[in-house]
Amino acid sequence: MQGVLNVPDDLLPLSDALVAALADAQRVFDGQLHVDLPPVMQLVRHVEHYRGKMLRPTLVALCGMAAHPKAGGTSAAAAGTLVGTTHATLGAVLEMVHMATLVHDDVLDDADVRRRGATVNRLYGNEAAVILGDYLIASAYHLCSTLPPSSTAGHLASLAVGRASMLTCQGELLQLHHRNDLSLDEATYYEIITRKTADLIACACELGARGSGATDAVAADLAAYGRHVGIAFQIQDDLLDLTGSEHVVGKSVQRDASKGKLTLPVIHHLANASAMERGKTLLLLESLGGAGSGVGSGSGVAGGSHGALREAVERTDSIAHAHEAAREHVARAKRSLERAVAESPARRLLQLMADAVVERSF
């Protein structure tokens, strides 16, 4: 989480331990993707460029440390000794599942750039990218099955990862169904983002805890922490799409409206605007959605309409409403975390991470 978190001095040794744990997860990740066919290996190595913040392996490791029976009595420097190969494997599995969705998302969005490098579909074509995504999913499940089935974490991991992946796809399909649906309500929005984004993050926290022998209750509370963090994360992502600048966010912004995706501030605005204002915004959304199906970048005329959308949404205080909703989920995440585990360096870092989700501007 370098660059995102302002880690206080006394937690710096934990931050170092985390970096080592993530390096372990990365080694497992790379080892799993090794293949004996050179042309396939060349393609597979391209996913290295997709590496990002490694949020999911981070949560696996930190929840593993926080849920460990010795969490409270261990110094920040020694916290890394509380997690081992099981956590490295679980972190690699979840990162691989997540990366598969990125590779497929880039095909669906016809995206050319990801993390400042060319996408797989751009370099090798859509066919290679679809199959590569499938390969990452298959590799993730295979890796997950290598955990000893006798261990609780081993058996539960396959079930939980399978279930979370199903939920991710369900959320994406539901979102697709509601594309260009100008009557989308908040309840359905939350249904979509919970499944699409939050449940896999919840799975990372739950399995991290299980890997340290956590009880059902502790695992469930840490899963709830992850779910609320994930919901807040997605709301913030959607806010940045509407209000951020491409330069700061580091990826294309203002794409949601062009893609017919209604997000929380827009939904709130439509529900709270006067009849006249509502009518204007609907016309605006229609013109934005008509601009292209997923490839528009919000420049030119569409750029002007996007500015108008942002102004309209601000007039009903809908951006503040979405910010408040995200902060509320962060608060709920922290309450779940505090119920789940006692005070420890790892718990403090998890609290800081939850706060950082809504403070970030990128």
Place this chain on the structure above:
Amino acid sequence: MQGVLNVPDDLLPLSDALVAALADAQRVFDGQLHVDLPPVMQLVRHVEHYRGKMLRPTLVALCGMAAHPKAGGTSAAAAGTLVGTTHATLGAVLEMVHMATLVHDDVLDDADVRRRGATVNRLYGNEAAVILGDYLIASAYHLCSTLPPSSTAGHLASLAVGRASMLTCQGELLQLHHRNDLSLDEATYYEIITRKTADLIACACELGARGSGATDAVAADLAAYGRHVGIAFQIQDDLLDLTGSEHVVGKSVQRDASKGKLTLPVIHHLANASAMERGKTLLLLESLGGAGSGVGSGSGVAGGSHGALREAVERTDSIAHAHEAAREHVARAKRSLERAVAESPARRLLQLMADAVVERSF
């Protein structure tokens, strides 16, 4: 396998038992795909139209019956009692993995029709089809993880299904890499089809046997049976693409050359033709490959070139060579089968199925 196999009278009771076992697998399949979101459910139900011969669940059930300790002493009518819910689950898992590849293949091929119905991508768009394929894969793995981890079959199944899915993707990626590669050799062709097609079929046979408590040796021999059947199946598929008529085969034919895919008869031809003839065929292949990337149907000018390709390939006896290779793999499949298990009604049906693979014209 109705319509494909000519089942002798004394095996008809086994054929009925098989139909019942496949109905069980189908119920597990449908139950697993049930989802609480109506718009998602509507899309998921579309995969019903993709249902085909159910080759993989058939092999799970028959190998389960053939590898059962009581196989020899059980009548054809009672053979169905040798397999149960484990086999139904394994059959559903493998069918689901296979169906995911069909859904994604149709996106990649831009196909409009599958089994005489419109494809998912045609009806709901490419995005829905890619995510639906991912959903099928996730559901398959989740279902596989519901098998009791304490059972040998349960633990091995997740590993084996993960591994076979990885191999399938590797084969597809290798094939993609060699698209338009006019110097593709037989060894690489076999590498491609073994991973792409045969290894998942081998997995079905292996897990069917494991579900009946087979030893490592028996499971390995039945896997070899499945692998050789799968290789023969793919060679026959490639032959039908070159020599069959769309009317009889039931799907578009003569697409391989248009897609830059060299198959066994063409590879053999290029290796055995005179320098002059080889040059002519290379020009022909180049013109066919240039006709379009995956959407050509072999009509018009390309249709004429396809006729010329078939004639050229026949002049070097390359169709006979490919037929002979397929028959050789059927023979090896049957030898593995006979080494694996003693005589029984299920074993006889497995022998007939292997023969049918190279006798079919559709």
